[in-house]
Amino acid sequence: MAEAAPLLEVRGLARRFGGLRAVRGLDLDVQAGTIVALIGPNGAGKTTSFAMIAGFVRPDAGSVRFAGRDITGWVPERIAHAGIVRTFQITQPFAGLSVAENIRIGAFLRTRAPAAAMEQARALGSELGLAALLDRPAAALTVAGRKRLELARALAAGPRLLLLDEVMAGLTPTEVNDTVALVRGVRDRGVTILLTEHVMQAVMALADRIHVLAEGALIATGPPRQIAADPRVVEAYLGAGAAARLADG
Amino acid sequence: MTGAAARTRALALALAVLTLLPFASHSQFFVNLAMLTAISAALGQAWNIAGGFGGLTSFGHAAFFGLGAYADAILQTRYGLNPWLGLPAAAAFGGGAGWLIGTATFRAGLRGSYFALVTLAFAQAFGVLANSLDITGGGSGILVALHPGAGRFQFTDRRAGYALAVALLALATLAAWRLSVGRFGAHLLAVRENEDAARALGVPAVRVKSAALALSGALTALGGVLYVQSYLYIDPGIAFSAERSVEMLLVAMIGGAGTVLGPLLGALVVHAIADTTRSLITTPGVAPMLYGVVLLLIIGLLPGGVVRIAAVRGDG
Ligand SMILES: Nc1ncnc2c1ncn2[C@@H]1O[C@H](COP(=O)(O)OP(=O)(O)OP(=O)(O)O)[C@@H](O)[C@H]1O
Ligand SMILES: [Mg+2]
Numbered sequence: 001m002a003e004a005a006p007l008l009e010v011r012g013l014a015r016r017f018g019g020l021r022a023v024r025g026l027d028l029d030v031q032a033g034t035i036v037a038l039i040g041p042n043g044a045g046k047t048t049s050f051a052m053i054a055g056f057v058r059p060d061a062g063s064v065r066f067a068g069r070d071i072t073g074w075v076p077e078r079i080a081h082a083g084i085v086r087t088f089q090i091t092q093p094f095a096g097l098s099v100a101e102n103i104r105i106g107a108f109l110r111t112r113a114p115a116a117a118m119e120q121a122r123a124l125g126s127e128l129g130l131a132a133l134l135d136r137p138a139a140a141l142t143v144a145g146r147k148r149l150e151l152a153r154a155l156a157a158g159p160r161l162l163l164l165d166e167v168m169a170g171l172t173p174t175e176v177n178d179t180v181a182l183v184r185g186v187r188d189r190g191v192t193i194l195l196t197e198h199v200m201q202a203v204m205a206l207a208d209r210i211h212v213l214a215e216g217a218l219i220a221t222g223p224p225r226q227i228a229a230d231p232r233v234v235e236a237y238l239g240a241g242a243a244a245r246l247a248d249g
Numbered sequence: 250m251t252g253a254a255a256r257t258r259a260l261a262l263a264l265a266v267l268t269l270l271p272f273a274s275h276s277q278f279f280v281n282l283a284m285l286t287a288i289s290a291a292l293g294q295a296w297n298i299a300g301g302f303g304g305l306t307s308f309g310h311a312a313f314f315g316l317g318a319y320a321d322a323i324l325q326t327r328y329g330l331n332p333w334l335g336l337p338a339a340a341a342f343g344g345g346a347g348w349l350i351g352t353a354t355f356r357a358g359l360r361g362s363y364f365a366l367v368t369l370a371f372a373q374a375f376g377v378l379a380n381s382l383d384i385t386g387g388g389s390g391i392l393v394a395l396h397p398g399a400g401r402f403q404f405t406d407r408r409a410g411y412a413l414a415v416a417l418l419a420l421a422t423l424a425a426w427r428l429s430v431g432r433f434g435a436h437l438l439a440v441r442e443n444e445d446a447a448r449a450l451g452v453p454a455v456r457v458k459s460a461a462l463a464l465s466g467a468l469t470a471l472g473g474v475l476y477v478q479s480y481l482y483i484d485p486g487i488a489f490s491a492e493r494s495v496e497m498l499l500v501a502m503i504g505g506a507g508t509v510l511g512p513l514l515g516a517l518v519v520h521a522i523a524d525t526t527r528s529l530i531t532t533p534g535v536a537p538m539l540y541g542v543v544l545l546l547i548i549g550l551l552p553g554g555v556v557r558i559a560a561v562r563g564d565g
Contacts, residue, residue: 085450101438106450
């Protein structure tokens with residue numbers, strides 16, 4: 001049997017903002033059941049790429065295929081129904097709702113009954129360490145709490161492909177370790193993951209494959225060990241202060 | 250949380266008892282006052298479904314009220330339909346208009362104050378149309394012939410009018426309560442709180458908002474029918490007045506927008522203040538000013554509405 005077609009196939013994806021070419025021709029495959037990382041210095045175009053895949057930003061060129069279907073130009077809610085759920089780098093809680101109600105909005109994607117959806121939401125929230133905060137308003141959460149809520153809400157929606165945009169930014173080293181274990185657990189349950197992260201040790205620990213973006217263009221693709229040794233990557237990163245970031249851990 | 254739930258239930262019970270009181274009264278004056286308050290509460294609740302739960306702050310809900318009123322008046326005077334049929338017809342017109350206005354404006358990405366202006370413009374435009382068309386009787390409006398009797402949907406006993414107002418209030422409050430417990434209502438709140446986050450989780454934002462506006466418009470249009478059947482007259486000024494749009498919004502905001510019981514409390518408070526200032530102060534112009542000041546104070550001091558005094562749950 002031939003190798004299975006990738007779950008996600010991105011071809012020639014491009015987008016400009018005025019004179020700025022934020023993403024210029026991104027090619028990227030994500031095989032089902034794997035964790036793929038999209039990394040690169042600040043402003044490289046990672047969030048814009050995620051936003052195009054999830055339908056929030058319309059690409060100027062290129063295509064996105066998911067599970068054999070061309071989803072280019074679909075609206076976000078339709079893409080979510082198809083099985084791709086994204087998180088937001090700048091967290092976007094439903095501020096006036098409780099933490100449990102936030103997560104339940106995700107659960108409502110696959111579960112129509114309010115009580116059952118709430119039960120799922122509370123169970124998932126507790127699993128992600130939000131048990132004590134479930135009845136608090138989401139607006140009261142700390143940065144770490146909000147990151148966790150983003151993850152919980154997305155997971156509650158039962159995605160086939162999860163797009164994680166810097167869910168570890170601003171977390172303490174312990175929290176990063178917890179989240180790495182959590183993401184691995186999610187993958188083990190059969191969810192495919194595409195993530196972007198500046199916390200390198202997390203990327204190295206998690207990714208099966210890494211794509212490196214700089215100034216909107218893909219400069220390297222490969223397994224973690226190969227990427228870490230790639231002089232083009234080191235160069236792109238050194239300019240952007242990657243050494244300091246690695247030291248901070 | 251259980252304390253708040255118990256307080257919510259107590260408040261709901263108190264309000265239910267209060268609605269029953271006028272049935273025992275023989276004072277036409279008192280019953281009339283109660284009817285006006287109940288209509289305000291029902292219209293405020295209808296506004297609340299879009300404006301409170303959905304955050305769709307409309308400044309032109311009179312558009313739906315007027316559509317309902319004219320649908321009812323025209324169908325019976327020009328087409329000889331039984332006025333009871335005005336109810337489903339008005340609901341269809343109000344709901345249809347809400348759906349169309351919603352889809353058009355939300356697809357165009359209009360939100361917040363832009364949406365408020367669009368609704369205001371619709372109410373104004375409908376007023377202009379009603380003033381100039383033949384079928385609406387132009388500026389002189391439509392007079393419905395007096396035919397007292399339940400079969401013709403006309404009642405001489407004011408208590409019957411009050412009962413109909415309470416029925417509409419109950420219907421609108423039932424709808425609001427369903428929103429507070431169901432999936433559609435949760436989607437509506439999610440879109441209100443953060444549209445992008447909601448869409449990322451599969452919530453069809455435009456459809457959800459349009460449906461809420463349709464439901465709100467249908468209920469508001471039913472209020473227009475009750476008006477025509479009580480006063481047997483409608484004209485463009487009454488149907489599409491800015492005052493009515495503002496009152497609907499005020500009742501919901503003063504009571505507590507986005508809560509199930511808020512508009513009921515809001516109608517009580519707004520009517521109490523309006524009637525008290527009017528009867529206490531006879532110098533012309535001062536009463537409305539005082540009324541405005543008191544309402545501003547409430548909005549300033551109680552941003553969540555008077556329902557917060559009872560410390561009920563957010564969804565109470
Ligand atoms: N809506 C927008 N309008 C104009 N410019 C934008 C917009 N969104 C992103 N950009 C620009 O496009 C470039 C890519 O931004 P993007 O957010 O995709 O980068 P990123 O790789 O996610 O960066 P970071 O690591 O800082 O999150 C940046 O220069 C950014 O300023
Ligand atoms: Mg980013």
